[in-house]
Amino acid sequence: MTLAKWKVGVVSCSGEEIPEGTISRIATRLVLEKLRPDETVTICLPLFLAGGEGERTFARLFPTITVDGCEKKCAKIGTEKYSGKPFASLVVTDVLKKCPTLTLKSRDKLSAEEWEFAEKVAKEIAEKVDEALRAQNKQLRSEKQ
Amino acid sequence: MPNGESIVIIPCSGIGKSLGTVGRKAAYKVVDELRPENTTTKCLALLTMGDQETLKIISESPCITIDGCPSKCAQKNVETSKGRLIKSFLVTDALRSHRDLKPEGIIELNAGGIELANVIAKEVAETVDEISRGKSP
Numbered sequence: 238m239t240l241a242k243w244k245v246g247v248v249s250c251s252g253e254e255i256p257e258g259t260i261s262r263i264a265t266r267l268v269l270e271k272l273r274p275d276e277t278v279t280i281c282l283p284l285f286l287a288g289g290e291g292e293r294t295f296a297r298l299f300p301t302i303t304v305d306g307c308e309k310k311c312a313k314i315g316t317e318k319y320s321g322k323p324f325a326s327l328v329v330t331d332v333l334k335k336c337p338t339l340t341l342k343s344r345d346k347l348s349a350e351e352w353e354f355a356e357k358v359a360k361e362i363a364e365k366v367d368e369a370l371r372a373q374n375k376q377l378r379s380e381k382q
Numbered sequence: 383m384p385n386g387e388s389i390v391i392i393p394c395s396g397i398g399k400s401l402g403t404v405g406r407k408a409a410y411k412v413v414d415e416l417r418p419e420n421t422t423t424k425c426l427a428l429l430t431m432g433d434q435e436t437l438k439i440i441s442e443s444p445c446i447t448i449d450g451c452p453s454k455c456a457q458k459n460v461e462t463s464k465g466r467l468i469k470s471f472l473v474t475d476a477l478r479s480h481r482d483l484k485p486e487g488i489i490e491l492n493a494g495g496i497e498l499a500n501v502i503a504k505e506v507a508e509t510v511d512e513i514s515r516g517k518s519p
Contacts, residue, residue, distance in 0.1 A: 249397055250395075251427040252427070266489045279397055282395050309433065312427070315427065344414070
């Protein structure tokens with residue numbers, strides 16, 4: 238077994254238009270760079286949707302977690318359409334409901350509260366990464382038996 | 383703009399490279415600071431997914447794309463979607479002209495990357511002005 242078999246793909250929406258999209262991207266990068274750097278990779282969504290064969294193959298073979306900014310769920314729908322069902326899907330607006338006093342305003346320079354929220358979303362993604370790896374381990378164990 | 387429509391600035395999503403962050407930062411600089419009165423941005427993924435509202439907007443409004451890398455996802459998606467693409471910018475082209483501004487970091491760009499984004503934003507803003515004056519860049 239190669240190390241690559243243990244990676245989880247985190248697919249974030251591009252979300253340039255809305256603050257929730259920026260939270261999606263930053264939370265995804267926080268997982269990749271700080272929380273689970275050895276267990277995760279990411280995919281540029283438009284490249285994936287536009288036909289990047291490497292990206293699509295990866296998402297077909299490895300578990301993916303989609304992170305969307307809004308209810309349009311481009312990352313989830315795109316992954317399902319071109320690759321397969323994601324292991325888990327997060328929507329930033331759903332996580333935001335747990336923080337009723339927070340209003341997201343920034344698309345570029347996040348406030349301290351927005352950074353804190355991005356870190357909260359990142360932690361939720363990291364938990365899903367752990368779940369995906371546990372599920373994969375379980376499957377591999379059962380295949381060996 | 384002669385008819386009051388907004389010019390759509392579309393950066394690539396570029397989540398995997400510093401170059402993508404530079405492109406996106408340049409787009410925000412134009413839309414939020416340099417030319418907020420006559421520019422807007424749209425999510426590239428919405429366009430790629432074929433969102434009807436977004437497709438209508440980019441087919442009716444002048445579009446400028448800013449791509450991080452030579453994959454040119456933003457440019458290709460606007461072209462494929464029959465958008466009114468007026469001009470395309472590529473971060474790697476700007477980097478060739480400003481080799482001292484090497485971008486690093488994705489979540490947070492280094493000083494070189496921010497300056498490179500500012501250089502691109504200034505060029506994009508000039509293009510916006512040309513379009514607004516009715517001149518083809």
